[in-house]
Amino acid sequence: MxxxxxxxxxxxxxxxxxxxxxxxxxxxxxxxxxxxxxxxxxxxxxxxxxxxxxxxxxxxxxxVPAVRIPLITRPLLAVYTKILPPLSETERVALEAGTVGWEGQLFSGKPDWRVLMNQPKPTLREDEQAFLDGPVEELCRMTNDWEITHTEADLPPHLWEYIKKNKFFGMIVPKEYGGLGFTALGNHKVIQKLASVSSVVSSTVGVPNSLGPAELLMHYGTQEQKDYYLPRLADGREVPCFGLTGPWAGSDATSIPDFGIVTMGDWNGARVVGVKLTFDKRYITLAPVATLIGLAFRMYDPERLLGDKEDIGITLGLVPRETPGVDIGRRHFPLNSTFQNGPVIGREVFIPLSQLIGGEAFAGKGWQMLVECLSIGRSITLPSTASGGAKMGAIVTGAYARIRKQFGLSIGRFEGVEEALARIAGNAYTISALAEAAAAAVARGELPAVPSTIAKYHCTEMGREVIKDAMDVHGGKGIILGPRNYLGRQWQASPISITVEGANIMTRTLMIFGQGAILCHPWVLKEMKAAGNADREQGLRDFDAALFGHIGFAISNAVRSFWFGLTGARFGAAPGDAYTRRFYRKLNRYSAVLALMADTSMLLLGGKLKFKESLSGRLGDVLSQLYIASAVLKRYDDEGRPQADQPLLAWSFHDSMHKIETALSAALRNFPVRPVGWLLWALVFPLGRRAEAPGDRLSHRAASLLMVPNEARDRLAVGVFTTPGEFNPAGRINSYLPKVVAAEPIERKFLKAVKNSRLRTLDYAAQLEEGVREGWITADERRQLEELREMTIDTISVDDFDAEQLRATAYRPTPEQVAAREAA
Known part of the structure; x- marks a missing residue:
């Protein structure tokens, strides 16, 4: 020894x-x-x-630096420079465009939880809350989604007028330009509430307040452009759209074939220098009704009218609809959601340089502008839409599962249905927290490049799972379209959110970890900048500091990963209370594991890592779930740690941990360098995998919260439109829940009496009358049962139509065609 x-x-x-x-x-x-x-x-x-x-x-x-730098650092810098993958200009811009927030702490392997806990609780301003309680509530009340999606295939004129009059298109426009000047959080809350009623209304309002002319003008527009366009965008005189996606390059702005040639042309009666545009865009939301088109194109100057450079680069411009050569007006038909979407085509469309966003000074800077603003837009519209749909889906499905009975039992009491309800409840709780966290990051002034992709991807994916489970619980009620159906259009629209603003497959496998590994890592970007420093000696010193900081960082994460794995993360400093402290410790463990896996992958694979999309996607899942669990814990803490919410918190957290271990297991089992994968497994899972998906007891508790009035359910419903009304069947069903629960004991008593007695009638109303006469129930109880019957009928009823009502008007046969068919 x-x-x-x-x-x-x-x-x-x-x-x-x-x-x-x-x-x-x-x-x-x-x-x-x-x-x-x-x-x-x-x-x-x-x-x-x-x-x-x-x-x-x-x-x-x-x-000893005098020994270390010449003998160790200099040779390693030479090797590093050779293996360092070249960064394209577009990649460099993307990395420099975003800011790093809490996700950087998660990549550190040792999160400083004070950073998260010190973030202020997201709170609306008084004017934002008043707008939600007033114009937003009224717009929801006015919205007839069946009329929009089936009858009109558009918002009816009175809704368009109301939206413009109340400046829904100008929520993000500063007040000095006639807008509402809302924060990102206020924007999020409005979109969330509208989405709980109609995805068409939410997307119509969301797009002008997301990536588009207003956002770009606010950040980069000339003063003249701001003074003219922002007031018109705020009050609806201008309806905007933004043309990025095309048939040949999708949303890849760096590869778009649309071009503009610098030349002389006529504009408002004067001969000026401008750009002659040729473009072909598709999938452009609001294009068919837009009056102002934002456009991304590659700008060329073959005659050198602006300088010595021919290929100026990606540029953004503003094209009024009436500009000669613009072809706009026809529509796409996106999965029967019927929001305004269509192609925009232009041939030799001339605009002056003054119509470039930011003027001539920003020519060629379009990619940077798009990257910076995309992170803002991606953080709000789609996560908020998913949150509104999921929260509404959760509360109405819980109510439906309590009201709808089979075999004399509420269907929510069946374990198969209970599993679906638990997933709905847990995912809705998670989506709500994640969407609010992303909006809060923007409201704090961050440019959350990585969190925005996490929020977009996971909110829309979980939202799709919620609507899928809700459809399964509703059964026939969900698949029969009509004014009573509040799920069918959400089901049809769910793939749209998955697809737009960066398809989810690419978002997961290329963007989340691809950006996060460099942007959020505490040392990698510093090493890359040091290696590329034109001042060789300064670069060497910077590289030395970063390199040995990185080596110590890697060793620390290996030790922390092994220790946490060996002890089950039961020890260590962590915030929270007696209930949540164990959760924070688990996040400490997987933060260290993520940092270890990222370092090992980048060291061994180098530039090849960007092509290992399965590995990148799995590591992105780990980062995402760490961020999601942090957002959920922060939300729980902000709300005062309510005990009633613990089943939802626990379901969400255990689901995230199970997904983390599943992703890590797949990454390690398929690691490109197999022996290293085995070694990492020993460090990460020294005692094997332990995290499990939420169990049956926890799922029962989470599901039960949706089927009975309680404070946790009420908190989950905050922010969605629950007011009962003619056009809001989901709100009506939700309002029935307290009365249904109160009437159930009476119903059981009555049914037991009926079963044990010889009745002279089979009619329900007559049975109730006989029940009162025989003393089984009182007159007041009969009225409760009659009301219960009416509520149940309204809950389970579906619509039916004459055949002619379902035939598309544009394709109805003429009388002559009908006669010809009958004759044949």
């Missing part, structure tokens, strides 16, 4: 120093002290001397 003790002392003290991330000098001092202590306690002198020599051989070169 005396021979092993010195080496064991080095190992243990070194591991403790790495765990706590001590700097090298104090760590070496501690290890040297441990060797002295081992010698004094009787360790072998020879072993102690050997251990001390080994410590000195490693520590001295690292501690």
């Amino acid at each position: 005396s021979l092993v003790a010195p080496f064991l002392a080095l190992l243990v003290i070194g591991a403790i120093a790495a765990y706590h991330r001590l700097r090298l000098a104090p760590a070496v001092a501690l290890m040297a002290s441990a060797l002295v202590a081992a010698w004094l306690l009787g360790a072998s002198p020879v072993a102690t001397i050997v251990a001390a020599v080994l410590l000195a051989l490693v520590a001295v070169p690292l501690l």
Whole structure:
């Protein structure tokens, strides 16, 4: 034992120093002290001397810059420069466009939870809350989604007028330009509430307040452009759209074939320098009704009218609808959601340089402009839409599952249905927290490049799962379209959110980890910048600091991953209360694992990592679930840690941990360098996988919350339109729940009496009358049962139509065609 003790002392003290991330000098001092202590306690002198020599051989070169930099750092910089994957200009712009928030802490392997907890609770301003309680509530009340999606295939004129009059299109426009000047949180809350009623209305309002002319003009427009266009956009005189996606390049602005040639042309009676545009765009929301088209194109100057550069690059312009050469007006038909969407085509469309967003000074800077604004738009519209749909789906499905009975039992009491209800409840709770977290990040002034992709991808994916489960619970009620159906159009529209603003497959496999691994990592971007520094000596010094900081970081994460895996993350400093502290410790564990996996993958694969999309997607899942679980815990903390919400919190958290371990398992089992994958498995899962999906007992508790009035259910319903009304069948069904629960004991008593008695009639109304006469129930109880019958009928009823009502008017045969068919 005396021979092993010195080496064991080095190992243990070194591991403790790495765990706590001590700097090298104090760590070496501690290890040297441990060797002295081992010698004094009787360790072998020879072993102690050997251990001390080994410590000195490693520590001295690292501690002395005059030795370390020429002998170690300079050669490693030469190797690093050779293997460093070249960054294209578009990749460089994308990396520099975003800011790093809480996601950077998650990538650190040792999150500072004070950063998250010190973020202010998201709170609406008084004017934003008043707008939600007034114009938004009224717009929801006016909305007849069946009329919009089936009869009119558009918003009716009175809705268009109301939206414009109340400046729904100008929510993000500053007040000095006639807009409402809402924060990102206010924007989120409006879209969420509208989405709970109609995805067509929410998308119609959401697009002008997302990526488009207003957002771009606010950030980059000239003062003249702001003064003219922003007031017109705010009050609806101008309806905007933005043309990015085309047939040949999708949303890849760097590859678009649409072009503009700098030339002379006529504009408002004057001969000016401008751009002659040729473009072919599709999938452009609001295009058929737009009066102002934002356009992305590649700008060329073959005659060198603006300078020495021919290919100026991606540029953004503003094209009024009436400009000669613009072809707009026909519509796409997106999965029967009928929001305004269509192609925009132009041939030799001339606009002056003053119509470039930002003027001539921003020519060629379109990609940077798009990347910076996309992270804002992607954080709001689609996550908010998913949140509104999911929250409404949860509360109405819970009510339906309580009211609808089979075999004398509410269908929500069947375990198969209960499983679906638990997923609905947990996912709706998660989506709500994640969508609000993304909006809050924008409201704090961040440009959340990575969180925006996480929110977009996971909110829309979970939203699709919620509507799928809700459809399964509703059965026939969900698949029969009509004014009473509140799920069918959501079901049809769910793939739209999956597809737009970056298809989810590409978002997951290319963007989340692809951006996060470099942008959020505490050392990689510093190393890359140091390696590319034109001042070689300064670059060498910067690289030295980053490199050895990175090495210590990697060793620390390996130690932390193994220790947390060995102990089940039961120890360590963590915030929260007695209930949630264990959750934070698990996040500490997987933060360290993510950092370890990211470092190993980047070291071994280098530039090839961007082509390992399955690995990138799985590591992106880990980062995403860490961010999601953090958002859920922060939401729970902000709301005062309500005990009633614990089943929803626990379901969401355990679901995230199960997904993290599933992603890590797949990444390790398929790691491109197999021996390294085996070694990483031993560090990450020294005792095997332990995280499980939410169990049956927890799922029962979560599902039960949706089927009975309670404070957790009420909190989940905050922000959606629950007011009962003619056009809001979901709101009506939700309003029935307290009365149904109150009437159930009476119903059971009556049915038991009926079963044990000989009745002279089979008619329900007559049975009730007989029940009162025979004393089974009182007159007041009869009225409750009659009301229960009416509520149940309204809940389970579906619509039917004459055949002519379902035939598309544009394709109805003429009388002559009918006669010809009959004659044939």
